Amino acid sequence: MARPPLTPKEESGFYEAYAHFSRTLRAWLVAYGIGAPVLLVSQEFIAHAIIKAGAGGLITWLFLAGVAIQVSAALLYKYSMAYLYFAETDSMPEGAWQVVLSAWLSRAVWIEALFDLASIALFVWGTFLVVAAVLAQN
DSSP states (O other): OOOOOOOHHHHHHHHHHHHHHHHHHHHHHHHHHHHHHHHHHHSHHHHHHHHHHTOHHHHHHHHHHHHHHHHHHHHHHHHHHHHHHHHHTTSSOTTSHHHHHHHHHHHOHHHHHHHHHHHHHHHHHHHHHHHHHHHHTO
């Protein structure tokens, strides 16, 4: 049985939920990527365990890379939405390559998912290395 077409109210309701979850996830990922390393190095026992394991450099790069992916994704989508806005307000032709690319990107949810999954994978790897270093001390 086919679903009836969405009404404008339903569509905007889905967008609001998507926007909320998107902002929330990005904020959590960036907060974790910055906050976890700060918390970890502020704990002397954990910091010494990381140094003794020789994993400090890798852990730092993993967390920084995860944050960099999220910031890069935010910049990419920010400018894509700007081009779509320009096209919507007739400030830029709809056929301009920037608008066409931005429209494609806005529909390619899988790219956004890859950014999020990559950041999560980097944070999990970094966290695993920290836990392993601490457990090796016991």
